[in-house]
Every structure is written in C-alpha cells, then in structure tokens.
Amino acid sequence: MSLRFNAISSITKETEGVLSRPSAKITGIFGESVFTLKTAREFLSDEAYKSLITSVRGGKKIDRNVASQIANGIRAWAESKGVTHYTHWFQPLTGTTAEKHDSFFTLKSDGTAIEEFDGAALIQQEPDASSFPSGGLRATFEARGYTAWDPSSPAFIIETGDGRTLCIPTIFVSYTGESLDYKAPLLKSVEALNKSAVEVCNYFDKNVTKVTATLGWEQEYFVIDEALANARPDLVQCGRTVFGAAPAKGQQLEDHYFGSIPERVYAFMRDYEAEAYKLGIPLRTRHNEVAPAQFECAPIFEEVNIAVDHNTLLMDVMSRVAKRHKLVVLLHEKPFAGINGSGKHNNWSMATDTGVNLLAPGKTPKTNLMFLTFFVNTIKAVHDYADIMRAAIASAPNDHRLGANEAPPAIISVFVGQYLAKVLADVETRVGNKFDEQDEAILKLDLHRSIPELMLDNTDRNRTSPFAFTGNKFEFRAVGSSANCAISMTVLNTIVADTLKKFKADVDALIEKGDKKEIAIMHEEWHHEAERRGLPNLKTTPVALDAMLSDKAKHLFESNGILSHSELEARHEIELEKYIKKVQIEARIMGDLAINHILPAAIKYQNDLLTNINGLKAAGLPESAYHSQLAIVTEVSKHIQIIHSKTHEMVEARKIVNNIENSRTKAIAYESQVKSTFFDEIRYHVDKLEHLVDDEYWTLPKYREMLFLR
Numbered sequence: 001m002s003l004r005f006n007a008i009s010s011i012t013k014e015t016e017g018v019l020s021r022p023s024a025k026i027t028g029i030f031g032e033s034v035f036t037l038k039t040a041r042e043f044l045s046d047e048a049y050k051s052l053i054t055s056v057r058g059g060k061k062i063d064r065n066v067a068s069q070i071a072n073g074i075r076a077w078a079e080s081k082g083v084t085h086y087t088h089w090f091q092p093l094t095g096t097t098a099e100k101h102d103s104f105f106t107l108k109s110d111g112t113a114i115e116e117f118d119g120a121a122l123i124q125q126e127p128d129a130s131s132f133p134s135g136g137l138r139a140t141f142e143a144r145g146y147t148a149w150d151p152s153s154p155a156f157i158i159e160t161g162d163g164r165t166l167c168i169p170t171i172f173v174s175y176t177g178e179s180l181d182y183k184a185p186l187l188k189s190v191e192a193l194n195k196s197a198v199e200v201c202n203y204f205d206k207n208v209t210k211v212t213a214t215l216g217w218e219q220e221y222f223v224i225d226e227a228l229a230n231a232r233p234d235l236v237q238c239g240r241t242v243f244g245a246a247p248a249k250g251q252q253l254e255d256h257y258f259g260s261i262p263e264r265v266y267a268f269m270r271d272y273e274a275e276a277y278k279l280g281i282p283l284r285t286r287h288n289e290v291a292p293a294q295f296e297c298a299p300i301f302e303e304v305n306i307a308v309d310h311n312t313l314l315m316d317v318m319s320r321v322a323k324r325h326k327l328v329v330l331l332h333e334k335p336f337a338g339i340n341g342s343g344k345h346n347n348w349s350m351a352t353d354t355g356v357n358l359l360a361p362g363k364t365p366k367t368n369l370m371f372l373t374f375f376v377n378t379i380k381a382v383h384d385y386a387d388i389m390r391a392a393i394a395s396a397p398n399d400h401r402l403g404a405n406e407a408p409p410a411i412i413s414v415f416v417g418q419y420l421a422k423v424l425a426d427v428e429t430r431v432g433n434k435f436d437e438q439d440e441a442i443l444k445l446d447l448h449r450s451i452p453e454l455m456l457d458n459t460d461r462n463r464t465s466p467f468a469f470t471g472n473k474f475e476f477r478a479v480g481s482s483a484n485c486a487i488s489m490t491v492l493n494t495i496v497a498d499t500l501k502k503f504k505a506d507v508d509a510l511i512e513k514g515d516k517k518e519i520a521i522m523h524e525e526w527h528h529e530a531e532r533r534g535l536p537n538l539k540t541t542p543v544a545l546d547a548m549l550s551d552k553a554k555h556l557f558e559s560n561g562i563l564s565h566s567e568l569e570a571r572h573e574i575e576l577e578k579y580i581k582k583v584q585i586e587a588r589i590m591g592d593l594a595i596n597h598i599l600p601a602a603i604k605y606q607n608d609l610l611t612n613i614n615g616l617k618a619a620g621l622p623e624s625a626y627h628s629q630l631a632i633v634t635e636v637s638k639h640i641q642i643i644h645s646k647t648h649e650m651v652e653a654r655k656i657v658n659n660i661e662n663s664r665t666k667a668i669a670y671e672s673q674v675k676s677t678f679f680d681e682i683r684y685h686v687d688k689l690e691h692l693v694d695d696e697y698w699t700l701p702k703y704r705e706m707l708f709l710r
Contacts, residue, residue, distance in 0.1 A: 135570025
C-alpha cells in the first residue's frame with residue numbers, strides 16, 4: 001500500500017494529542033514564561049530594576065556593572081522554572097530564528113562546579129557569523145559576529161518537550177558592525193519614526209515626548225494531516241504543492257469561512273494558544289479562513305518591535321505544537337493552487353505617550369488637523385516609495401500569491417474609502433474655510449425592535465487592496481504569511497519618518513514666511529495626494545528587488561540612519577540568493593516527482609489498459625468494444641511524452657542558468673527560463689493525468705484529501 005493510502009487509513013485513528021490545557025482564565029497563565037517588569041521587580045535590586053525600566057521605557061543604555069545584577073536576577077527566575085541553559089535568540093537574514101544554547105554550569109579554577117550567568121553573557125555573545133547570510137559583507141573565513149541584548153524585548157522561556165531554555169532577544173551584527181539581522185534595522189526605524197513624529201506632534205501638543213509605532217498582525221495558515229503531508233515530497237521540501245488537480249469542491253461555496261472549527265484543529269489551536277499566552281503573546285482572535293483547511297489568528301496591538309518578536313516566535317510555536325497533534329502547519333504563501341493563499345496582514349499605526357492614536361479620525365476628521373497631517377503624510381510616503389514597499393514584500397513564495405484568488409495585486413496603492421476620500425477632497429478645495437461637522441453614522445435595520453442600531457465605521461474594508469486604511473490604522477495586506485514582519489515594518493517606519501521630516505521642514509519654511517501654522521500645514525499636507533497613475537507594476541521578485549539599489553532607496557535608508565549602502569546592497573544580494581535557491585529547489589522537486597512518481601503511475605495504468613485492449617482483440621471483439629480504452633491510452637500517452645520531454649528540457653535549462661555568476665541575472669533567468677517557461681506547463685499535464693489515471697495507482701495525496709480529511 002502506498003504512503004498515500006496508509007495516510008488516509010491512519011486519519012481515522014488519530015486522537016487529539018496531549019493538550020496543555022489553560023487555566024479557567026487566560027490571565028492565570030499569561031506571561032508566566034516571560035521576565036516581565038513585574039517579575040523583574042521581584043527578582044532585581046532597586047538599582048537593577050530602575051536601570052532596566054529606564055532602558056525599556058526611555059531607551060537608555062544599561063551600565064555593564066548593573067547588567068550583572070540583572071543577569072543574576074534573570075538566572076534566579078529562570079532556575080526557579082527548571083531552566084539549565086540560556087541562548088541569545090536572534091533573527092538572522094535566513095528568514096528563520098537562530099539560537100545557540102549554553103548552560104549556566106561552569107567550573108571554577110579549583111574545580112568547583114557552580115551555576116553562573118554574568119552580565120557579559122547577558123549583554124553579548126559570539127555566534128559564527130560565516131554560516132549566516134551576509135550578502136558579501138564578510139568573507140567566508142571571517143567568522144566573528146556578535147549578538148547584543150535588546151532590553152526592550154523581554155527575555156522568555158521556551159519549553160521543548162521536558163526541556164526549558166532561557167531566550168534573550170538580541171540583535172545580530174558583524175565584527176565590523178554591519179547589521180546581519182532584521183531586528184537591528186527595525187529598532188533604528190522605530191527611533192527614526194519617533195523623532196520625526198514627535199516633532200510634528202509638537203505643532204499640536206507640546207506634551208508629546210514619544211511616538212510609538214504599533215502593529216497588530218493577522219497570521220493566516222493551513223493545517224493538514226501530518227501523514228498526508230509526509231507523503232508529499234513537495235510539501236516536505238518546498239512547503240507547497242507543485243502538482244495537484246483541483247478537487248470538485250474547493251472554496252466555491254465559501255462555507256469554510258467563519259465556519260465551525262474542526263475538533264482536531266480546535267484542540268491544536270487551544271494547545272498553541274496556551275503556549276503563546278505563557279510567552280506573553282496576546283492572541284485575541286481565531287477563525288476559519290476562506291480556503292478549506294485555512295485558518296487565522298490575530299493578537300491585540302503591541303509596540304512594533306515586541307509584535308515582530310511575538311509573531312516570529314508564534315510561527316515556531318505553532319509548527320512545534322502541531323507535531324503533538326500529528327498535524328502540519330503550512331505557512332507558505334500559496335501551498336495549494338486555485339484557492340486563496342495566505343498573508344500576514346500588518347495593521348500599523350502610531351500612538352503618542354499621551355494616549356492618542358495618530359491615525360484615529362475621531363468624530364470629525366475634517367477638523368482633526370493632527371489626524372489629517374499623519375494620515376496624508378502616510379499616504380504620500382506610500383506613493384513616493386511604492387517601489388521600495390513592493391521590494392519589502394518580494395519573495396519567491398509571495399509571487400505565487402500576489403494577484404491570485406483575492407490576494408492583493410503586486411501594484412502598491414492606497415485605499416482610503418469613500419468617506420475619507422471626500423474628506424481629503426474637501427480639505428484640498430476648502431482650505432481656510434469652516435468645515436461642516438458630521439455626526440457618527442448609524443445603520444438602521446428594519447428588523448425586530450430588539451436589534452440595536454449599528455455604528456458605521458468611517459471606511460469600508462477592502463480585501464484586495466495592498467495598503468488600506470481600516471478605520472484607525474493602515475493595513476499592509478500584501479505581506480506574505482511566512483515573512484518576518486520586521487522587513488515591511490522597517491520600510492514603512494522609515495518612509496513615514498522621512499516624509500514627516502520633509503513635511504516639517506516645508507511647514508517651518510512657510511511659517512517663517514509669515515503663514516499661520518494651520519494654513520501652512522494645510523498647504524503642505526495635501527500637495528501630493530496619492531495619484532493613481534504611474535504606480536510601478538513589479539510582478540516578479542527579481543525585478544521588484546531592484547528598488548533596493550536605487551539612489552532613492554540608498555538615500556532614504558542612509559539619511560535616516562537605518563542601513564548603509566553596503567548593508568542595503570548585501571540584503572539585495574541575500575534576497576536574490578533566496579529566490580534562486582527556492583526556485584531551484586522547486587524545479588528539482590518537480591523533476592523528481594514527475595519522473596519517479598507521476599510517470600511510473602501513468603505508465604503502469606497505460607500498460608493495464610493495453611493488456612485489456614489486447615485481451616479484447618484476442619477475443620475477436622470489434623474495435624468498438626475497446627474504443628474508449630484506446631482513447632484513454634492515447635491521451636495518457638500524450639501527457640506522458642510532454643511531461644517527460646519538458647522535464648528534461650527544464651533540467652537542461654537549469655544547468656545553463658546555474659552557470660550564470662551575476663545574482664540578478666541568474667535570478668531573472670531562473671524566473672523567465674525555468675519557472676515561467678516550464679512550471680505551469682508541466683503542472684498542467686501532470687494534473688490532467690491525475691484525472692485520467694486509476695486512483696489506486698496515484699501515489700501522491702490529492703487536494704480533496706489534504707484539504708478536507710482531518
């Protein structure tokens with residue numbers, strides 16, 4: 001029996017797995033595995049606690065002498081929870097997280113064994129930087145790199161089986177100081193936005209001393225049975241199916257959306273949510289998504305740096321917990337063709353230390369000048385830097401999703417809604433005039449009198465816009481489900497910071513000429529309202545990534561202190577290499593499956609049909625008796641020949657492309673000469689064979705099984 005049928009038969013025997021059942025209240029376990037400020041108060045001296053809280057809230061550096069006191073407190077807390085090892089947890093440019101575990105155990109000079117964790121170990125560690133992507137910043141033999149503690153993101157304890165490890169969130173830099181991770185540029189962009197936004201806020205409120213970028217991500221994902229996934233080499237190696245015919249029922253009825261959560265998946269959700277709550281991840285929402293076997297979770301908004309860490313951590317937790325339930329989480333942007341892919345919608349806003357959401361219009365947005373200032377400057381930033389935003393979400397897996405099945409297009413544009421579009425038009429044409437205030441809109445329902453009236457938001461939702469205003473925040477919907485949020489958030493923070501900086505300079509110049517502050521702001525903020533024309537349409541990653549090397553991008557990131565020219569060029573090189581390798585792997589998997597799975601099954605079925613035809617002929621029956629069998633043999637043979645020849649051509653094309661040295665040229669060649677030329681055509685004929693070949697011979701689990709059997 002094939003792996004496929006073994007997997008199908010085993011599904012009915014699966015159990016819920018072992019649940020980490022939460023207490024009656026989430027608050028009972030929330031943050032129990034995190035070294036929060038409340039925990040710090042218990043385990044630290046007054047001096048150490050004040051130093052830590054000043055660093056977290058005020059961005060001040062922690063003195064190395066005090067760091068040892070903090071380290072001892074963290075170790076005492078961790079040991080009370082059974083921890084024996086610690087690690088600097090960081091986010092290298094591989095797209096995953098990294099960790100190197102060291103024990104608290106050490107030997108003194110006299111051979112005495114003790115447990116120790118000093119300030120130096122907390123603040124700094126030295127992983128081998130040569131094994132991580134550097135984009136040419138470092139030679140292979142230059143191995144030294146440093147991780148440095150980020151006090152603004154609290155330490156936490158990861159449980160893996162019976163083991164517990166203390167994780168210290170850190171940045172990762174090279175021996176010569178260049179950023180080799182996603183966190184360091186993000187932190188720089190947070191500070192750049194804070195500085196620019198505070199200066200603009202002070203036009204309206206002198207009490208504002210800090211502006212924080214906030215993020216609420218929505219994580220979409222697929223869940224399928226582990227045995228079925230393991231029987232698909234493409235899912236194991238690529239995270240997506242390179243072949244697979246559409247089932248009779250896909251998502252046409254959209255009956256999965258917001259439907260009752262399947263019991264086995266519900267058990268998995270409860271389990272990973274419990275793990276997340278212990279790690280301080282404030283999950284709030286869970287539901288079925290549109291595609292079958294697709295789901296979503298979302299947290300409460302947090303400061304962007306913490307939110308990015310939590311999302312990166314959650315992806316690891318979900319994948320790990322799924323194994324307990326003999327399930328597999330698919331975070332790829334397009335694991336199945338013909339149905340919705342998965343995104344990670346980044347809901348972004350800005351909040352002041354006085355408690356104001358700068359993107360909340362209020363009841364009368366026309367007269368809320370501070371809201372309009374930040375609202376329009378964000379629109380202008382996206383308009384001016386649309387190509388760089390496109391580059392921020394460019395990847396081989398996201399190319400499969402963008403523009404397909406209700407996903408946002410590859411063209412970065414802004415949706416603000418009918419009401420706010422009218423507000424902006426009025427602002428442009430009625431500068432200096434008094435605006436008519438508008439009461440809150442109410443939706444009256446002619447239903448039973450017990451049904452309450454509904455308060456309308458000031459904008460509708462737009463499911464296909466890549467960047468949409470959704471009431472009190474902007475939703476960057478084009479971010480891919482497997483991506484690290486830090487990339488898109490670094491870009492968004494930076495372009496808005498840069499736009500606000502230029503805006504302030506222009507307004508100050510007008511004020512110096514004698515204009516009133518309010519009139520100067522009005523003239524400047526609407527001058528470049530986002531135009532619909534001339535937006536870049538960059539459909540593929542290799543071309544989209546070019547924006548990272550433009551003079552505009554280099555000036556943007558260097559002038560705001562985010563990335564140097566060399567760091568930007570290195571990231572461009574790394575992203576190209578990722579693209580090349582992912583397409584290369586997919587091409588190899590397609591060749592393997594075509595030759596070793598698809599064709600043998602088709603040929604075996606073809607031989608059985610020929611045996612049947614020859615038997616009927618030998619019995620003296622007329623051709624009409626085996627006409628249908630002959631037609632099937634002919635069609636199967638046609639697909640076999642095309643698959644074999646095209647697979648061979650793809651292999652040869654890949655060999656030619658592999659000899660190209662320039663990364664950009666090589667990536668473009670992989671896209672045009674391998675992916676675009678062969679992937680869809682080979683898949684078309686394989687999927688046709690899936691409909692023709694006897695189901696008993698087909699070795700790969702089919703879409704109807706992976707998407708609907710749990």
